[in-house]
Amino acid sequence: MPKEMDEPKQQPGAGCPIRGVLDRIGDQWSLLTLEALEDGKKRFNELMREIGDISKQMLSKTLRHLEQDGFVRRTVYPQVPPRVEYELTELGQSFLIPMKTLIGWAEQNQQAIISARQRHENA
């Protein structure tokens, strides 16, 4: 990794826990994955199907990130056909709260956003 220690500046990295968190949940799939895990344990391919248009690689990578950050717990069952289950940790579940707030806002305001976008398209 090229940079892991960073920003000699204060504004960006120091006062902003947002960055560290955002970088993880801000990507294309983390939120969707967390949402998919909302209602309990899921297996890898279950998550694949549920999310629908995520690739193995991305799901894998996303899950590893989430696991690494303590949002998700990974359980491997030492069986012949491997069985791996993912579930939210306490941290992961607590994150659902602010996430819900965000989603709620998105639901309420998506129309306004779509309208604004169209206004600009035709402008």
Added chain:
Amino acid sequence: MPKEMDEPKQQPGAGCPIRGVLDRIGDQWSLLTLEALEDGKKRFNELMREIGDISKQMLSKTLRHLEQDGFVRRTVYPQVPPRVEYELTELGQSFLIPMKTLIGWAEQNQQAIISARQRHENA
């Protein structure tokens, strides 16, 4: 562009206003920019300085996106040294609410996340 019309599936795109919104606010700079605009009108270079490590191009692009989505209003003063100011719209301000919730959570839990990350690094 290869795909602009998409998802024959329902889960991902249909029931999820999250996607549309996330794609915009989920990027590296949108949240930071909105936060920088929280306390009122700002000029382009002011935002540059405040955010710190964003490039002209990225700030420009981010602002255009936010403007396009109706989060930000851009005002150009027809003066000799150009003066352009950015400010949050109603929509943009209303978005601060869920955003605050998210930031608050991030602040409270960043330590747990950092710990989890380190635990994995050394594992």
Added chain:
DNA sequence: CGGCATCCGTAATGATACTG
């Protein structure tokens, strides 16, 4: 079944120069 490794095209991004 789970998921890492590889290949490859696309898109994001930083740096810099240039314009009004």
Added chain:
DNA sequence: CAGTATCATTACGGATGCCG
């Protein structure tokens, strides 16, 4: 000051194949 245009570099994302 406020950007846009261009270029080079990298990161991302999907598809596929292989292995435990």
